[in-house]
Amino acid sequence: MTAPAFVIEDLACRRGGRVLFQGVELELAPGGAALVVGRNGAGKSSLLRVVAGLIPPLAGRVLWRGVDTRRTPESYREAMRYVGHADGLQTALTVAENLAYWARLSGAPDDPDALDRALAAVGLAELAALPARLLSAGQRRRLALARPIASRADDGGVWLLDEPTVALDRPSIALIEAAIAEFRADGGIVLASTNAPLTLPGAVRLDVSEFQLATAG
Amino acid sequence: MRGFTATLRRDLLIARREGGEALLAVIFFVLGTVLFPLGVGPEAKLLAAVAAGLIWVMALLASLLALDRLFQADWRDGALELMALAPEPLTLVVAAKCLAHWLVTGLPMALAAPLMALLLNLPAAGWPTLIAALLLGGPALSLIGAVCAALIVGARRGGVLMTLLALPLYIPTLIFGAGAVQAAIGGYDASGHLALMAATTLASAALCPWAAAAALRQAME
């Protein structure tokens, strides 16, 4: 079984009349990871959004287990979890209620233990009943990262994390890295964009700046 | 369907926790209606003649009030993106939000309608039809308004713009609804109007969530 589970082929993206990147290629097997780097504005977030399926690509495609994710997105969406810049929190709900909603929407079976474990993994277990509006920036980020943990499928999946460790202190970063490592050990694939410190052992380095058009002189 | 019920429960929970917002539409409904006797004079026959139309126009405007909140908060928080990426079709999620919106604004307005009818001296013959028409047509207002709200999500001055977009589209609902009540008052059979109203609502239920989901996806690109 050597077919890579996750493939990016010749991906190009255009935003606001400008071609941000083109010809991006990547192959990851279960347990693999990629670190997306590049200077600000280079297109790291756009790359993740195109891979997630929020933005249609200018060219190229993303394959999940051999299936084009734009043509048949269903199986991809069941396995893919995206954490963007925004936290996706509803301030009127509690921490636990927020997490439960996203877990249910992702198709995960109703499992309160899984939710508790996810909150514990990001260090928010004691705050489960707190209204989300009372959280600090770092706590919100951790709650956002608890989402993919809470709705993990058993046979791996893909996590797309856009600047996951922004606003997090060192101990929190360690928690996230541990959760990612556990996910990868179970066969999960992780793409993370970051300019902040984040250790992904064995990760492929994907520099978006290398895939840009040469600017006209 | 789990995503549908989960979203419905979530939106209802948020509406209950945030309390005041939902009540605002009903208060506006009542207050606006009260303005008319103050404007045109309290003569009973005059009010009775215009009551049906007035109540319906106020229902349209009150519906619009709560609509730009339908997607705005989720857009700002990034929740809308997550809904678009979920395995559950975005169309169903949007439908759930529309249903929640109607339960929180349209349904209370239909229940408040007898009070309006009293204030505007609507003849008793029209009361049952008024409530029936508002119950049948309210969902159409939420659904059509949702499409307009989806189109302008994230735009500046979105609220006013949405009014301009939605009101022409509301006209059939207004005509069928007010017509039903006026027919009932005149002693005629209102079932034709109510049938047209129901058809509009059903067609809206079939088409609007899909159109709104398409508009939301375009907004996120």
Add this chain to the structure above:
Amino acid sequence: MADAISAPNPSGGFWHRLANPARFQRLSAALMPWLVAATVGLFAAGLYYGLYASPIDYQQKDTVRIMYVHVPAAWLAMASYSTLAIAGFVLLVWRHPLADVAGAAAAPIGAGFTFMALVTGAVWGQPTWGTWWVWDARLTSVLILFFLFLGYIAIRNAFDERERAAKAAAILALVGAVNLPVIKFSVEWWNTLHQPASISRIGAPAIHPDMLRPLLLMAGAYLCLFAVLLLLRMRLELARRSVEALQLARAGAAQP
């Protein structure tokens, strides 16, 4: 230099080759003199037949001649909105780059025709009904159509990002197009409810064949006028976008 308008579809057929802005400018420039000539000619013929060489209505006498200006305007208002809807459809389904330009160009023209239909309708109504405005089914529908145009123009201006504005407007045009028959039906329904006895259309006389000729001539004239104005505005818009693209490229190259 990157073509900021868009790269035409390499496998493209006729329509996509047309999408090349330079080619479009050349073609439209070649077409323009013919269209202008047709417009002038048709207006001349239509006005001649309409104002002089056609019969007067028994009841309305000469005022019926306003029909030749009013009715084609209303038709063109509908045709303009159809243009918006078709352009929107083409944009969303095929992402044809000129579709957005066509929609942006057509909207004010359509609003203008609609406004003219309303004004001429009022002018027609005054001697006939003694009042400048009457809530008959057609005028009311045209008034609502006017607001649909205003909504389209407003949503275009509501977004800074052009692509978002184009797509939102496209969806709105399609939503409006689907609703338009429903709105017209409901307005006619409303009209029959409240005016059971009288004529429901402003002085719609039986169309005599001699009246049909100037009507169709004027309709043709309006259509050619629409085409002329549309092409002019599209050329203007494309030129504007080219300038913008140049400015953008200059700003991008200047970055350290």
